[in-house]
Amino acid sequence: MSKLISAKKAVTPELAISLEEVFEVPAEKFLTLQRNLDLAKARIIVRPNPTRALRAKIFADIPVVEMIKRGWINVEDVRDIEAIETSVSNFFGTGSFDQVNSLPHAAKKTDADMPASKAQIAWLYRVRQIATDMLMPAYSEERTKASLVKLKSFLSAPEEARHVPRLLAECGIRLVIVEGLKSSKIDGACLWLDERSPVIGMTLRFDRMDNFWFVLRHELEHVLQRHGMSEPMLDIEIGTEYSTTTEEKLANAAAADFCAPQAKIDSFIARKAPLFPERDFLGLAKILGVHPCLVAGQIQFKTGRYELFRGHLAKIRDHVLPSAIVDGWGDIAPVGVA
Template sequence: MDTFVPAEPIPPGEYLQDELDARGWTHEDLSEVTGITRRQIANIVKGKSGVTPESAKAIAAAFDQEPATWMNFQVAFELANAAVEEREIRKLARLHEMLPIREMRRRNWLPKKCSTEKLEDAVCSFLEIGDLSERPKLCVAARKSDDYTFNNPAQLAWYYRIKKVAPAAPVEGKYSDSNWAPGVEDLLKLAANAEDARRVPRVLADMGIRFVLLQHIQRSKIDGVAMWLDDDSPVVGLSLRYDRLDNFWFSLLHELVHIKHKHASPVDEEIGPKEGLDDIEVTANSEASATLVAPEKLESFIRRCGPGFQMTRVVQFARSQGIHPHIVAGQLRHRDVIKHYQLTKLNEKVASHIKGQALTEGWGDFIALEH
């Protein structure tokens, strides 16, 4: 005989109480008839314990029924429970496929202890979707070191956290296209000294651009992102994944080029950015490099001073361009005209100069959001 399995688990105790009520019996009455203790009967009714073959035979005899009836109730209950557990496991697996749940809980972006249902609600709220069948609709342009045709869960989480905290970043007025060139000119005045990076957030705020520093998530491989909260509110987010001055300035200019051209690509947890992003990134890379060092001047320097590139000559050239020597060394490495281990004495860190000067989360800091 097939066992009916209800959609929701129904403990045998509910059926037992119905039978008792139909006969006007108490637990004591059933105990006296069957020899099952009152505590055992109470536990079955409350769902604290199940029906055993022995109790099934006794209850069935008392009600003039078949023992299989009560064993079927017990089996159906256990199967329904198992089905619920299976659905929970599948749903949890889906949530972990979408986002780095453990890391997000560690960072207090998601509740640390809650039911699967509440976790699902929190994930949907984080991704701004109605349910798990929807795809995220955030549009970004990002600088990262892996495939530009796909966003992994860590990248998706990082993008959305930037979006959620960005409204708290200070800004002076609305952004306009006319702000870009003079603003970048002011920024470049800060590129000669590592400690002047602390003044970058103020210049960006004066341009009408919100600036967020968000520690990268493991396996995200993200350096920065550009996005828009609305038509007048651009955001630049950096991860400081590499605590190097050259990476900071290149990533910053890279994202500002995205802002200049209003580049954006929709984030999708399965498909990712659409066609054309490769061209977008090529544009951002080339314009960022050219903004930091005029290509013709860098090429002239390479012809004159390569392949040896004495440190004193690099420093002199950097000073003539108004930028830090580390930025020049970074450009030379990017062009593969020096090895990664050359000119490393010119390297400067940047994180200690800028963390805390901008809206910062990670590295021990957490931004509490209003709900």
Template sequence: MEKQNRYFPQSRPHPGETLSEKLEEMSMGPKEFALRTGKPEKTIIAILKGESAITPEMAVQFESVTQIPAHFWINHQRSYDEYQARIKHKAIIDEAVPWAKKFPIADMIKKGWLPTVVTIQEKSDELLEFFGFSKHTAWESYYFNQQLKVAFRISLASTKEPYAISAWLRKGELQASELKANAYSEIKFKEILHKIKDILVTHPDDFFLKLQSLCLEAGVKLVNTPTLPKAPISGCTRWLNDTPLIQISGRFKRNDSFWFTFYHEAGHILLHGKKDIFLEDIEYSEFDMQKEIEANNFASEFLLSQEQEDEILSNFTITEDMIIGYAKKFHTHPGIIIGRLHHKGLVHPSVGRQLIVKLE
């Protein structure tokens, strides 16, 4: 069946109508047919009225009396049942339309997350398929009511754009499902975080693929998910079963922001438990905010320690050449140093701006 027929299925008669025509042709009433097939008369009447189904067992019994092969009755019933299911599904899709309109569908189609379809009903159906739900109410139970806390432990109900955020998160899950990672090893992950600094320093064109490959060796899945207009998220960390997932957007399209986000999310994996999910724009408790501070400190120290920063700031003036020299000394990237100093307001924004690498 072509996909468009999922929304407007062609009519399928109940097999009881065909049976009624056959009995009329055979000049046989329901009572005699019931006697010949060994079925209760009320069952035959219910089938003729379209109130009951023809089972495979009945189909074999009907074959002997009607001389119509059993597979005809079985296929007829299956076709009718599917038609009825499609009708019910269409009603579900119609009910989901107001829900679907809250998503940035046009942007999702533009990014290739959803196929190009025309009607809002088709878009609603594709959106449900994207999330892996049969009804939009299941989405609400999952993302708002936390009925499956093992998989999704925070409610998006209090966020500004829960629909766009949920789409971004779901896309990350789909990307992660395509990756194969080793069993997670905390020891291995700590080791590769130091190796990754070599990628950070040299910044090759394929830096993300190299970074992703090292993470997979340690059992960590890393995906790059472009932001949606209404979900300006830098990153997210969560566990999918026993595998940690780091989802990064590259929101600011600059290397200092990218690497800070990566090490921030890595900090969550090493410092905090599997039961947590860390995401921007969520109202965290004071306890969870402390975890965010801890992850920030982890990233800051890994990229440029406080001691190293103090050494740089001990100079009366800070020049680009000086930043490049310190980057070599501390085995980091000049863009990360100048980005830190800009962020803290310690140097003028015009100083060393070209040291920051722009990301596509």
């Protein structure tokens, strides 16, 4: 009993029952007292640690480790919370870390029902960082409209995409290709540094010719319509059921018709379904003057039969990256370098 009184011995369930028999007090009461004592002792030993809470908050919301690996923020020790807080605040251009929480509302998403995630906003800020350092003539809407004919001529082969960055630069449009962060599902974005400086950001998350051209033309339509001037247009899973806004429907229609005239595709599907003879498919691509991959992509999307014409899907990333401003796939774009 003396050990119990001096707290040298804890009240166990068995001891609580014995005490119940002696003192005629419910055993649960003794166990509750022991639990409260243990908790009080723990609070004395374990002091509140604001750093622990801040660390949990940072790592739960922001892909800090991935941003460090990608060279977006410079932190030597991931355990240095103060350094991480400062680096993250500097990256997002906020006066304090607490202001980072309001950033998800700083972009207009394809899926307007959900605010952008911190990973999506981080990607968008990286695009802006890189674009700000790019020297470019003022944007010309006239040149951009005229460039669509030239861009259309590039649809015949994957390697022709290497000309895209230069052609857009001549129009005053900055093209920035930044590999997406994990689970961000970003396809592209349209934003403006000022009213004369549009920026197109792309992730190339699908290394496919049809996806590249669809996303590029989608973002170009945003530029031509001057979408994204008040807040960036952040396109997540372009072409899906999430694309319900007027701006997205307009951009999707322009992109689809650019890749392959929709009336021709719809007519082909109506006449050739469900067999879709390959000879007829290749004949349609030849008539349209585009690579079969672009026709295949449209047919797959419209029919939901993604097993069709898979042998004609073409990769494009290796053709685009060498001539573009790129951040990702092992490369870090120079930012702030004189």
